[in-house]
Amino acid sequence: MSIREYAIAAIPADGIGIEMTEATIEVLKVLERRFPDIRLNFETFDWGSDYYKKHGEMMPADGLKTLEPFDAILFGAVGTPDVPDHISLWGLRLEICQGFDQYANVRPTRVLPGIASPLRNCEPGDLDWVIVRENSEGEYSGMGGRAHRGHPEEVGTEVSIFTRTGVNRIMRFAFHTAQSRPRKLLTVVTKSNAQRHGMVMWDEIAAEVAKEFPDVTWDRMLVDAMTARMTLNPKSLDTIVATNLHADILSDLAGALAGSLGVAPTANIDPERRYPSMFEPIHGTAIDIAGKGIANPIASFWTAVEMLDFLGEQAAADALMTAIEQTTWAGILTPDVGGKAGTVDVTNAVVSAILDSDVQRKSVG
Ligand code: ATP
Secondary structure: OOOEEEEEEEEEEOOHHHHHHHHHHHHHHHHHHHOOOEEEEEEEOOOOHHHHHHHOOOOOOOHHHHHOOOOEEEEEEOOEOOEOHHHHHHHHHHHHHHHOOOOEEEEEEEOOOOOOOOOOOOOOOOOEEEEEEEOOOEEEEEEEEEEOOOOOOOEEEEEEEOOHHHHHHHHHHHHHHHHHOOOOEEEEEEOOOOOOOHHHHHHHHHHHHHOOOOOOEEEEEEHHHHHHHHHHOHHHOOEEEEOHHHHHHHHHHHHHHOOOHHHOEEEEEOOOOOOOEEEEEOOOOOOOOOOOOOOOOHHHHHHHHHHHHHOOOHHHHHHHHHHHHHHHHOOOOOHHHOOOOOHHHHHHHHHHHHHOHHHHHOOOO
């Protein structure tokens, strides 16, 4: 038996990121027992807000060089009330995303069995989306400035940057994603009626790239109308591509419609695989519940599914996703999704489902 080995850098960072990453590594170690031809070699880094308080930086200056040889990064969550957001976010998470040119942020959303969507009449399967978020430029390019601070004539600018290269590559990634899914359906979101430059360029590039994917059906939506369509007609959507800001907002809505932020995963991908990609739950540090043992680990487990999938370990990814669905379907749920279970109960249930291969073969309804 030849063994496929992967080096995984774990960065739990802050708040519930620490307990969620720990539970995820535990689950992945159990998955290794079921798939003995896979070996996941974890190295955990203590970077984050506590590290900042000791060292004056969120990670060492050569942090990116340290991470570069890894096959993937498993990230928890970053931020704490006593370190300013712009330091904690830009000093770690965004530093990695930008340093490794992880330009595609992928956010799968689905209503898991046993979890209720706040939408009326939302049957299982009605809401099954992948949101592709441009992750390297646009509204979050950091361009802009302030002048005449504190004076009545103070001015602040926040400039969106859209490049042909940037839009082209995210569009191509989104069409590929849509093509790989059964419905082959893509919705391109902009605001090109009111924003007449960069957004019109998005629309034009979408039409150009679409010609390379004749088997993908695509349409365009304005972002405001998109919120209504997601809420009123979720079934009409499959893959969605949008700018950094628009997709940020739409994916929070998607997470809420799927039941809770506590179940939503995300992946920051370098599609060209020049650098390691980074996998993290959508939720943040949730300081209000950190250390209480009630945080939902499903988002983090699903994040691990995305990681295995990206590493090409489809069978292990499917087995973990099935174990997650077995657990939610059985009603072993944390309070954020209406249950009474703790993090440990959900983790143990997923572990049992992984190990019980008979259970794996049963349908989850
Ligand atoms: P940050 O500033 O790091 O983004 P935050 O607390 O403002 O953190 P989130 O962590 O995204 O934002 O969470 C918002 C709320 O959603 C939390 O206060 C928490 O109650 C709930 N929440 C988030 N993640 C989970 C989870 N995994 N399990 C249960 N509840 C969660």
